[in-house]
Amino acid sequence: xxxxxxxxxxxxxxxxxxxxxxxxLIENDLSEPYSIYTYRYFIHxxxxxxxxxxxxxxxxxVIICKLDRHKDRLRGYIAMLAVAKSHRKMSIGxxxxxxxxYAMKDMNADEVVLExxxxxxxxxxxxxxxxxxxxKRLFRYYLNxxxxxxxKLFCKTMVRDAQAV
Numbered sequence: 001x002x003x004x005x006x007x008x009x010x011x012x013x014x015x016x017x018x019x020x021x022x023x024x025l026i027e028n029d030l031s032e033p034y035s036i037y038t039y040r041y042f043i044h045x046x047x048x049x050x051x052x053x054x055x056x057x058x059x060x061x062v063i064i065c066k067l068d069r070h071k072d073r074l075r076g077y078i079a080m081l082a083v084a085k086s087h088r089k090m091s092i093g094x095x096x097x098x099x100x101x102y103a104m105k106d107m108n109a110d111e112v113v114l115e116x117x118x119x120x121x122x123x124x125x126x127x128x129x130x131x132x133x134x135x136k137r138l139f140r141y142y143l144n145x146x147x148x149x150x151x152k153l154f155c156k157t158m159v160r161d162a163q164a165v
Contacts, residue, residue, distance in 0.1 A: 013050035029082035076104035
């Protein structure tokens with residue numbers, strides 16, 4: 001899969017050698033600190049739900065997800081999404097999210113959820129354009145004291161909404 005910018009290539013995670021690259025991308029972008037164990041928990045249990053974006057030989061984006069049972073549903077979860085500042089506004093984030101959503105749908109996900117800072121208007125816009133709705137506000141959710149919104153996408157409506165973008 002390639003974006004409008006044909007130099008961007010999308011690949012599935014395939015080796016522990018990519019872990020330092022993933023950590024670097026996420027640490028530069030997200031406010032929440034993660035331990036090496038958190039990365040390994042997601043990537044080793046769901047390597048097929050971790051995708052990277054490359055521009056030539058440089059990694060410029062990553063999405064890390066999981067899929068497991070939640071009550072009576074199979075729930076996908078987008079844990080981390082990061083795109084290098086130099087490569088924003090090129091549809092890389094949207095492409096990574098769509099790849100993850102389709103992979104989770106292929107694994108029979110009923111829904112996909114995530115949290116994002118309530119002040120992160122760029123992320124909120126991205127997810128809402130892809131059909132996510134605000135499920136609830138989580139007060140002082142992040143370690144920095146900032147509130148979050150939990151966003152949810154129901155897979156029954158996902159294909160129509162995601163393809164409309």
